[in-house]
Amino acid sequence: MKAVRFTNWKTFPEIKDVERPTPGPGEVLLKVAGAGACHSDVAIFQDYDADLPVANFLKPEYTLGHENSGWIEELGEGVSGLNKGEAYLVYGPIGCGHCRACSRGQDTYCENAATNPYMGMGLGRDGGMAEYLVVPARNLVPLGDADPVEASVLSDAGLTPYHAIKLAMRQLEGGGKSALVIGLGGLGQIAVQMLKAMTAATVIATDTKADAMALAAESGAVTVEGGEGQADRILELTGGRGVDAVFDFVGVKPTVELAQRVVARQGRITVIGIAGGQVTWDFYTNPYEAELTNTYWGTIEDLWDVAALYRDGHIRPQVKVYPMDQALDAYRDLVDGKVSGRAVVAPHA
Template identity: 65%
Template structure:
């Protein structure tokens, strides 16, 4: 038996373990990847640290974490063609039934037969990429060409999630004089700033509590406003008083959602992307701008990941990341929980490309 190292989610309310497990073999329609990079995500922390048994049976333990994965094709399963061994690929994490209307348009996140599935996605109930090797349905692979696959791993969630939210808001932003607001400048927020600059001509306003995060956003062309009592007033001042056309909250707690809503213009769109902590906010007709939309989104489509990979190959977006060796993978999660990570923590089981 050939073994490998993997970060395993073993029980709820329990920190993951680094284990030696059997190396997988690709089944029919699958590809075995030699993992180049695996991103550590706050969603992982939510599952193992905050979820209770029964909340979502599709992510019940035990399995290997890692829903942000890139790698090199190592072996093709039965019936798989069109992939060259050694080629760099990015993994689309969601896995639906594959035949309902949502899955047919590449939106496995909203699979209509999710109750029939055994897992929510790769690294979410099914063994993921926080390991030396991972098996992936061939349909879930996005080619990276000659681009470095290590930082590309962060595109699979930290890139795709804001990309999807921003694409849905483009009708609000594709006009002269538009303003966009990014609340929260972690891995997703910093990617959002770059995506907004790549896809729109909008002035991007970014806000966070951390000066270093705002400094990174400024490098990407954002105008920054620190969190605080006068946060909304300063945002509205930048927009000439009318507010922003689209706001994206990548935190999702009551205070950040309130700041996004209070900064919104008439006929704007406010998207809550961050999971937050389940806080609620008050709403009233008279305090909400007319025809302002308040929506949520979840992840994105495989087609959008192909588009985002194209932006990455063209040098239009570049994830900010810190690498960890496989033996330091648990430290990556500790640093993530302690707020020590700027951008994304990426585990590189086989070293840099």
């Protein structure tokens, strides 16, 4: 079968012929419907090297793709209650399976991560950028009659903002509340849709790209263009009191500093973007009881909620679909900034 392989550090991936996998005990073979191309993949093959601590879990060679969906093709030994042809989302992280974090479905925060052989599917273990994918049966979330190709990106681009929003609901409950989304790529656009569906808050969205802001406005956001006076315009929209919940999907120093300038007292800043920006904090400028935190991916229970939001029509990711023979173009377009929303490789389209 064809697969997009990460072959070495600082090396662009290749399409190779590899053997079709066979599911082991407790596993399922999926016929891949869609596999999202993510900036995290680009970081792995373009930015990372063997000297990074995380490299022990991501060392090549393996198939990329941690945003996946597919139809059941074959059941491994001991798997029951699932049927061939059914469509599922795939929860990508794989922890040890027996610590407290994994027991609540939060494999991303596995307490034994340091001794695990990989981080998840497409992250050290073969992922879904291939014709077929083997996954633990536990990691499947049903899609019903929903489009699995379009839905594939929800396993990261939907799950990650949902988890961050869910943890900030205390700040968003009730009337007169506001939320700010910084960065309107694939995750930020879905975050706007989720905030409109899950809260009564005024949703403010900001970016430097006019087309991204126009798309967010179509989803119900009030948009503010980046640049001079950005913070003042955001504060004006809140009547000067500040934003109750800020979601930064970029994570560079200027975006985190923007969040710090506009957050309200007792508000919450969640940094989701992993650009690694560093900022300062002090008692006298931080609004009283305003939180600054970060989140990473989400739980498998969260993914069930995301799938339900999608099936009910509350969220709709913007995707561009590539056939398998153009899979490398998806990554090239991602690197070159040509992808609005999310790129999806559909091996069987």
